Each structure stands twice: as structure tokens, then as C-alpha cells.
Amino acid sequence: MRPSHPCPTLLAAALAITLAAPASSATTVLGDDPYPSTYQRIEAPDTLIRNATVLVGDGTRIDGADVLLRDGRIARVGRGLDAPRDAVVVDASGRWVTPGLIDVHSHLGVYPVPGLEAHQDGNEMTNPVTAQVWAEHGVWPQDPGFNTALAGGVTSMLILPGSANLIGGRGVVLKNVPGETYQQMKFPGAPWSLKMACGENPKRVYGSRGSAPMTRMGNVAGYRNAFIEARAYLDKLDSEEPPTQDLRLESLAAAMNGEIKVQIHCYRADEMAIMLDLAEEFDFEVAAFHHATEAYKIADKLA
Incomplete structure (x- = not known):
């Protein structure tokens, strides 16, 4: 199965942002957010991306690598990974895969x-x-x-x-x-x-x-x-x-x-x-x- 979008970058997954907590202080200025997030993560099937050129988040390059996505998140990166049952398999030969930018x-x-x-x-x-x-x-x-x-x-x-x-x-x-x-x-x-x-x-x-x-x-x-x-x-x-x-x-x-x-x-x-x-x-x-x-x-x- 070829990716449907012609962009050479294949989106592997959304990368979670780790955000630092506010500095501690005796006085808190902000209350609850009056316009709170209603974001809901989109359900996604297990997906195995095969034979890609992968750039890991730390800049490491892995040629001919597989990326396993579970519940919309990157679960494993390596070569020769087994596809879970009922997983969507994507042939990424000649394409690049990175974490979400x-x-x-x-x-x-x-x-x-x-x-x-x-x-x-x-x-x-x-x-x-x-x-x-x-x-x-x-x-x-x-x-x-x-x-x-x-x-x-x-x-x-x-x-x-x-x-x-x-x-x-x-x-x-x-x-x-x-x-x-x-x-x-x-x-x-x-x-x-x-x-x-x-x-x-x-x-x-x-x-x-x-x-x-x-x-x-x-x-x-x-x-x-x-x-x-x-x-x-x-x-x-x-x-x-x-x-x-x-x-x-x-x-x-x-x-x-x-x-x-x-x-x-x-x-x-x-x-x-x-x-x-x-x-x-x-x-x-x-x-x-x-x-x-x-x-x-x-x-x-x-x-």
C-alpha cells in the first residue's frame, strides 16, 4: 500500500510535547482556563511502516527501518518488525519518516x-x-x-x-x-x-x-x-x-x-x-x- 499523499515526508505520528510546569510561587495569578481545550485524540488502527529512511528525534538516521504505530503513537522503530494482526502495512521504500514536527x-x-x-x-x-x-x-x-x-x-x-x-x-x-x-x-x-x-x-x-x-x-x-x-x-x-x-x-x-x-x-x-x-x-x-x-x-x- 502506497501513501496517498505525494509529499516525500511520510507522517509517522504526532509527537507529544513535554512541557515544563510553571515556576513555583506564593501567589497564583491565573485561574482555570476560561476557554478550555476540547481536543480528542483521533483513534487510529495499528500501522506498520516498512523499509523507510527514518530520522529519529535525536537526529539518528536508520536506513531500511520499520516504524510500528499503536494507538496513534510510535511504539517501536527497527528493522524486520512483525506486523500485528489486522495492522495497516505501508510500503515506505524511498521515503523519509520522522516524528511529527x-x-x-x-x-x-x-x-x-x-x-x-x-x-x-x-x-x-x-x-x-x-x-x-x-x-x-x-x-x-x-x-x-x-x-x-x-x-x-x-x-x-x-x-x-x-x-x-x-x-x-x-x-x-x-x-x-x-x-x-x-x-x-x-x-x-x-x-x-x-x-x-x-x-x-x-x-x-x-x-x-x-x-x-x-x-x-x-x-x-x-x-x-x-x-x-x-x-x-x-x-x-x-x-x-x-x-x-x-x-x-x-x-x-x-x-x-x-x-x-x-x-x-x-x-x-x-x-x-x-x-x-x-x-x-x-x-x-x-x-x-x-x-x-x-x-x-x-x-x-x-x-
Whole structure:
């Protein structure tokens, strides 16, 4: 039996993501997810993929290998594996098999293809700090780009807001499965991310309007002012008169508290170094720098 899709990458299975727990803290900012995942794993028959060129998750290459899938998961990898009774057998001669690929920076769903204006929902360009918005609320589950990504082997992805704002909002982890709603795609239990951006993008967007930030100085001042507000909000949560819920400050405080992972769009080495200092000043952890063109210049700081 030949695979029906012409893509040379044969999808072996969706790779489960192991996600770290939030950092421990005396104060918990986030409650239960008000938009919980309704994802249900699709039942799949036992499948044996034969005679493939396999790339294991650690980069090891195995030629002429078999991959046994059970209940939708990779059960065994090796040569000459026996097919379970009633298993689907796929001849993968001349083809490559990898675990499901995880895209750690995607705008699928919030910037669908084709790029029609009606579906452009990745940047809330109304204020430099929009930590209150969530990318998941802009995801269009019927984006044709999801199928294109699946054909290339992408089975899970982190959907992030764009980089127009200093702080663009929360990201969400999705499984690349069909769904009428984004919640059917939402990875159960995955932590949120907070998207930040430094350098030319925010200052270009707002400087062109004659408003702050117009410079990199303005960028850093904008981050600091936002986190100063969030620190005061966090300090009041355990008081006798806790503050009224504020979605913007809640996301920022949760980042400071370790409950939300911080993802930063940054090109220049000096800007990344400043963001590391900012993280130390406000006690949050940078999960990753994205588009980090000059990361090699400060490899020692990032190690």
C-alpha cells in the first residue's frame, strides 16, 4: 500500500510535547482556563511502516527501518518488525519518516492563506502594549495553511501574535488536527506564552504615526512602565483588598510569576542583552528569542 499523499515526508505520528510546569510561587495569578481545550485524540488502527529512511528525534538516521504505530503513537522503530494482526502495512521504500514536527513559531490561523484582509488577526495595533489579547481568539481553524503544514510533517505548533507591538499578547499551542473551533485543536494543559518584540518593528509601526515608541529608548521605557504596573498588581493580589481583574496586567503578572512563558522577537545582539537585563529587573524568564539573527554574538549569555 502506497501513501496517498505525494509529499516525500511520510507522517509517522504526532509527537507529544513535554512541557515544563510553571515556576513555583506564593501567589497564583491565573485561574482555570476560561476557554478550555476540547481536543480528542483521533483513534487510529495499528500501522506498520516498512523499509523507510527514518530520522529519529535525536537526529539518528536508520536506513531500511520499520516504524510500528499503536494507538496513534510510535511504539517501536527497527528493522524486520512483525506486523500485528489486522495492522495497516505501508510500503515506505524511498521515503523519509520522522516524528511529527513541532513549529515553535507560527502565525497560522491568525494570518491565514491566502492573505485576505478580512482574516488578518495577528497584530492588535491599537496600543504598543496589548498583553490582554490572546492569539487563540483570532485563530481561524479552517485556514488552508494548516493542511499545507501537515503535508510537510508539522503536527503541533505555537501560534503567536505578530511583532508590531512591544507586548503583543498571549500565544497558544495547537495540535494540527481538523476542527470547527480552535478549542478542538488546543493542546490540553500547554502553558500560554507572552509575545514581545524589540527593535525596529514596534518603533516603525508607532513612530510612523508620530506616537511612542519612536526609538529603541522608547521601546525599553514602554516595557518597563508596563511591568512596573504589573508588579504593583501582583503585589496587591494577596492583600485584603485585591484589585479588580485586569486582563492586561494579569498576563504581565503571570509572566513575572512564571505561569506564562515569554517569547521575544529580537534581531540584534545588544537588544537581546537588554531584554535579558529587563527579565532580571522584573523577574521573568525568557523562554526563547525568535528571529535572533545576531544570537551568535552573545552565545555565552544565552547558554
